[in-house]
Amino acid sequence: MKTAVTGEENALNKKDFVAPNDVRWCPGCGDYAILNAIQRTFPELGVPKEKFVVVSGIGCSSRFPYYMNTYGFHTIHGRAPTVATGVKVANPELSVWMVTGDGDGLSIGGNHLLHLIRRNPDVNVLLFNNRIYGLTKGQYSPTSEVGKKTKSTPVGSVDYPVNPLLFALGSESTFVARTSDTDMKHMVETFKAAHAHKGTSFIEIFQNCVIYNNKTWEPVTGRESKSEQSLFLEEGKPLVFGAERNKGIRVNGFDPEVVTLSENGVSESDLLVHNSKTSNPAYPTLLSQLNYPTFPTPFGVFRQLEGRQTYESAVDQQVAASKSKQGEGDLQALLTGSDSWVVE
Amino acid sequence: MAQAKDSFIEIESAVVRFAGDSGDGMQTVGERFTDSSAFAGNDIATLPDFPAEIRAPAGTLAGVSGFQVQFGSREILTPGDAPDALVAMNPAALKSNLPDLPAGGMLVVNTAAFKKMNLAKADYETNPLEDEDLRKKYHLVEIDFTNMTKEALAESPLKPTDKARCKNFFALGFMYYVYGRPLDTTLKFFQDKWGKRLPDLAEANTLALKAGFNLGDTMESARNRYQIAKAPVDAGVYRKISGNEALVYGLVAASKQAKLELLYAGYPITPASPILEGLSALKHFGVKTIQAEDEIAAMGMALGASFTGKLSVCATSGPGMCLKSEFIGLASITELPLIICNIQRGGPSTGLPTKNEQSDLLQSMFSRNGDSPIPIIAAHSSSDCFDCAIEAARIAITYKTPVILLSDLYIANGAEPWLIPNVSDLPDLEVPFADPNEDYVVYKRDPSTLARDQAIPGQIGLEHRIGGLEKNEEGGVSYDPNNHEEMTRLRGDKVNAIADSLPPSKVFGDVEGGDLLVLGWGGTYGAITSAVRNLRTEGFPVSSLHLRNLNPFPHDLCNILSKFKKVLIPELNMGQLSLLIRSKYLIDVVSYSKVQGQPFKVAELSNKILETIR
Ligand SMILES: Cc1ncc(C[n+]2csc(CCOP(=O)(O)OP(=O)(O)O)c2C)c(N)n1
Numbered sequence: 001m002k003t004a005v006t007g008e009e010n011a012l013n014k015k016d017f018v019a020p021n022d023v024r025w026c027p028g029c030g031d032y033a034i035l036n037a038i039q040r041t042f043p044e045l046g047v048p049k050e051k052f053v054v055v056s057g058i059g060c061s062s063r064f065p066y067y068m069n070t071y072g073f074h075t076i077h078g079r080a081p082t083v084a085t086g087v088k089v090a091n092p093e094l095s096v097w098m099v100t101g102d103g104d105g106l107s108i109g110g111n112h113l114l115h116l117i118r119r120n121p122d123v124n125v126l127l128f129n130n131r132i133y134g135l136t137k138g139q140y141s142p143t144s145e146v147g148k149k150t151k152s153t154p155v156g157s158v159d160y161p162v163n164p165l166l167f168a169l170g171s172e173s174t175f176v177a178r179t180s181d182t183d184m185k186h187m188v189e190t191f192k193a194a195h196a197h198k199g200t201s202f203i204e205i206f207q208n209c210v211i212y213n214n215k216t217w218e219p220v221t222g223r224e225s226k227s228e229q230s231l232f233l234e235e236g237k238p239l240v241f242g243a244e245r246n247k248g249i250r251v252n253g254f255d256p257e258v259v260t261l262s263e264n265g266v267s268e269s270d271l272l273v274h275n276s277k278t279s280n281p282a283y284p285t286l287l288s289q290l291n292y293p294t295f296p297t298p299f300g301v302f303r304q305l306e307g308r309q310t311y312e313s314a315v316d317q318q319v320a321a322s323k324s325k326q327g328e329g330d331l332q333a334l335l336t337g338s339d340s341w342v343v344e
Numbered sequence: 345m346a347q348a349k350d351s352f353i354e355i356e357s358a359v360v361r362f363a364g365d366s367g368d369g370m371q372t373v374g375e376r377f378t379d380s381s382a383f384a385g386n387d388i389a390t391l392p393d394f395p396a397e398i399r400a401p402a403g404t405l406a407g408v409s410g411f412q413v414q415f416g417s418r419e420i421l422t423p424g425d426a427p428d429a430l431v432a433m434n435p436a437a438l439k440s441n442l443p444d445l446p447a448g449g450m451l452v453v454n455t456a457a458f459k460k461m462n463l464a465k466a467d468y469e470t471n472p473l474e475d476e477d478l479r480k481k482y483h484l485v486e487i488d489f490t491n492m493t494k495e496a497l498a499e500s501p502l503k504p505t506d507k508a509r510c511k512n513f514f515a516l517g518f519m520y521y522v523y524g525r526p527l528d529t530t531l532k533f534f535q536d537k538w539g540k541r542l543p544d545l546a547e548a549n550t551l552a553l554k555a556g557f558n559l560g561d562t563m564e565s566a567r568n569r570y571q572i573a574k575a576p577v578d579a580g581v582y583r584k585i586s587g588n589e590a591l592v593y594g595l596v597a598a599s600k601q602a603k604l605e606l607l608y609a610g611y612p613i614t615p616a617s618p619i620l621e622g623l624s625a626l627k628h629f630g631v632k633t634i635q636a637e638d639e640i641a642a643m644g645m646a647l648g649a650s651f652t653g654k655l656s657v658c659a660t661s662g663p664g665m666c667l668k669s670e671f672i673g674l675a676s677i678t679e680l681p682l683i684i685c686n687i688q689r690g691g692p693s694t695g696l697p698t699k700n701e702q703s704d705l706l707q708s709m710f711s712r713n714g715d716s717p718i719p720i721i722a723a724h725s726s727s728d729c730f731d732c733a734i735e736a737a738r739i740a741i742t743y744k745t746p747v748i749l750l751s752d753l754y755i756a757n758g759a760e761p762w763l764i765p766n767v768s769d770l771p772d773l774e775v776p777f778a779d780p781n782e783d784y785v786v787y788k789r790d791p792s793t794l795a796r797d798q799a800i801p802g803q804i805g806l807e808h809r810i811g812g813l814e815k816n817e818e819g820g821v822s823y824d825p826n827n828h829e830e831m832t833r834l835r836g837d838k839v840n841a842i843a844d845s846l847p848p849s850k851v852f853g854d855v856e857g858g859d860l861l862v863l864g865w866g867g868t869y870g871a872i873t874s875a876v877r878n879l880r881t882e883g884f885p886v887s888s889l890h891l892r893n894l895n896p897f898p899h900d901l902c903n904i905l906s907k908f909k910k911v912l913i914p915e916l917n918m919g920q921l922s923l924l925i926r927s928k929y930l931i932d933v934v935s936y937s938k939v940q941g942q943p944f945k946v947a948e949l950s951n952k953i954l955e956t957i958r
Pocket residue numbers: 058059060061062077100101102103104105128130132133134135136141
């Protein structure tokens with residue numbers, strides 16, 4: 001007889017979430033760290049193990065479910081949002097996690113991602129952004145920078161990239177965050193915040209592909225650059241960064257600018273103060289456009305709006321309301337209808 | 345034989361066609377005429393025929409909408425080859441429908457519409473009503489429906505334009521007089537539809553209908569009245585049902601019989617949208633519906649729900665089926681139950697979106713990468729959609745497989761009387777999920793059905809992963825060459841095993857064989873059966889067999905085919921079943937194709953059958 005194991009009672013731990021299969025990513029791939037972070041996060045969420053479902057599309061990143069000892073569904077390229085929606089609507093009690101890549105989620109699956117986000121089911125979306133097509137061996141992706149030289153763009157790509165967070169905000173996402181495969185603690189914190197949010201949580205994870213796009217995020221998250229080029233968002237705190245923590249972000253008219261504290265009379269009170277709960281999209285939009293090299297890149301929760309109903313609960317509510325209004329459906333009455341006649 | 349009885353001429357069956365502009369309400373009057381005839385105890389079959397544009401420019405040929413109904417005192421299997429009476433509400437309707445009216449047929453026209461501008465819109469240079477030949481050839485009845493309706497509604501508070509719009513019911517009233525139809529069901533319809541909300545409109549339509557009926561009484565030219573006796577049918581409670589309605593009810597019934605919640609995901613497309621709309625109104629049955637962003641998404645949502653153990657369904661038409669292909673492959677390899685309904689229409693591409701065809705059989709069979717056989721069943725009539733929904737659910741749940749259920753525009757929109765089943769007689773479809781007290785092996789199979797064991801999320805200890813990569817029996821990803829061949833074989837064998845569960849095939853005619861077997865599938869059932877029945881009455885040694893299961897074929901099919909000297913396969917496509925039968929049984933069948941967006945006529949089939957046995 002098998003028994004329920006939950007975070008609280010029987011203390012699940014990381015090992016419980018390690019699947020027996022060999023992990024087959026390239027040695028050094030950033031995906032390992034993300035897997036590790038998720039396996040550390042899940043036992044701490046207070047969710048029984050059998051209630052987790054991990055759904056993915058296709059790509060290196062999308063192999064993820066095979067390595068998690070939970071229910072999992074490795075689907076088809078770009079379509080994971082649809083399967084995740086189906087799972088969540090069908091059984092709202094499940095904790096649904098969706099893994100996708102920059103190509104999977106924003107190229108072939110862009111449309112589905114838009115609709116997932118606007119419907120707002122309580123699904124946690126992890127977008128592994130390595131700015132490259134890993135599984136198909138290194139073509140540029142929709143998040144690759146202009147001029148990216150790859151096998152399919154030998155003289156550089158010409159198309160303008162999509163900004164994943166801006167895409168999510170444009171779809172009116174109720175939870176938008178960014179983290180990095182280089183920062184275990186930050187990943188775990190971010191995943192927990194995503195889980196706590198009721199509604200679709202969208203998380204962009206800077207992920208390194210050692211083989212086809214090595215060090216793509218190094219200028220932002222690397223040991224040397226991190227303190228100057230990363231900005232960690234803290235609720236209610238001013239946007240401060242730098243090794244000396246003496247720089248900050250101020251708005252001048254509509255435009256953000258980097259200022260140095262105690263230079264030219266600038267003080268903390270001049271800086272933007274982080275507020276992830278404001279319903280005005282201007283602020284998270286401004287944050288999501290702070291980019292390397294002009295600005296430090298923000299990490300953390302950009303936006304979390306409570307109060308918008310989740311899709312699955314709206315669906316359930318309509319079912320319940322119909323039942324209470326019309327009574328539990330009577331099949332024989334339905335079949336007979338109101339215009340039947342009797343033949344003797 | 346026609347014979348006078350009181351003022352009525354007794355006939356066996358009749359075909360009436362209402363034709364007018366798409367804004368003239370022809371579908372509505374056609375439906376009402378059908379209800380009234382069904383209520384009068386006749387057997388019926390209908391053929392709505394409307395343009396692809398919702399409101400093509402008024403009065404043009406492109407905007408003509410028609411509704412044909414055949415009703416009779418014997419079994420009616422088709423809406424009829426040609427109308428006995430045609431009601432044409434404007435010149436465009438006359439122009440596009442007159443070629444179908446046989447000489448001597450009754451032609452009722454709304455004279456008010458035969459004005460210069462309308463004539464020009466229908467490309468008439470002169471007024472056809474002034475043509476002596478028209479009068480000679482047909483039994484022409486000229487009525488100014490527009491003005492007579494206005495007169496009848498003189499006292500009504502409706503605006504003049506709204507009064508004019510009641511003319512369709514005036515025309516209907518007149519046809520009720522000609523065919524001795526009761527008004528009751530239509531009067532009730534007015535009350536149900538408008539009685540509370542728009543009582544003036546209900547009253548105006550009531551007046552128009554009655555005025556049309558009374559006009560018949562006073563008109564010289566309408567002296568001939570026809571009477572059709574009740575059809576001899578089994579005792580029971582009946583209703584009129586369209587294919588899409590039957591499908592909706594069948595799916596709800598299947599979910600109840602399987603004790604599984606129903607989740608339906610769809611994207612609007614003609615002629616499948618009424619299924620999404622119909623199920624969305626049945627939330628009190630616990631039905632969850634999702635209008636997805638496209639057909640790919642609909643399929644993904646249904647598959648996700650299937651993974652969690654729901655009865656999952658999507659419905660679409662040809663273009664949507666194209667989009668679903670990759671997901672159907674995933675459903676095949678993950679062996680999850682799912683029902684995919686394809687309400688076929690004319691293709692390829694957007695093709696003839698509001699016309700009929702049965703040309704997606706080969707798509708259903710083959711349009712996936714890899715060897716990925718899928719069971720396919722096809723409904724043969726509107727009411728058969730109910731039984732097919734239950735059969736599709738049985739196959740999906742029992743064999744853990746996606747099932748394609750083929751219907752078509754003609755049976756989806758057409759209607760017929762349906763002997764309402766007793767819910768207590770419906771089959772039990774329950775299949776247990778994996779037992780949490782046993783070790784779970786993802787692809788462990790039931791030895792008789794070869795179906796895999798399905799465990800659903802939320803069950804303790806049965807955590808597992810599925811996906812599009814080939815797996816071994818334990819559910820691990822496997823690139824092993826022999827494993828892939830073994831799994832491919834097993835998936836195929838499983839689909840073939842469905843044939844073990846099928847009842848014996850029923851040949852209509854000479855069970856022991858004979859000169860010719862007409863083999864059909866899908867919506868051609870009525871026309872084929874009518875043609876074969878008529879020819880058998882005349883003494884020709886012809887028989888027919890109609891297939892519901894197109895993959896796998898029933899076990900006894902090979903034997904049946906071999907008993908006949910010739911096999912004729914009429915299809916509303918370029919010979920798709922013929923290709924399957926030839927390749928599977930090495931029998932050189934005679935293929936008879938028609939792709940005009942219209943059903944077979946009984947006469948066409950009879951001629952072809954005679955030509956084949958000659
Ligand atoms: C319909 C379809 N088209 C193309 C592919 C090939 N393909 C597989 S993964 C992939 C791109 C993966 O890139 P990304 O989503 O960024 O994932 P990564 O491998 O980088 O984690 C492509 C194009 C496919 N599997 N299916």
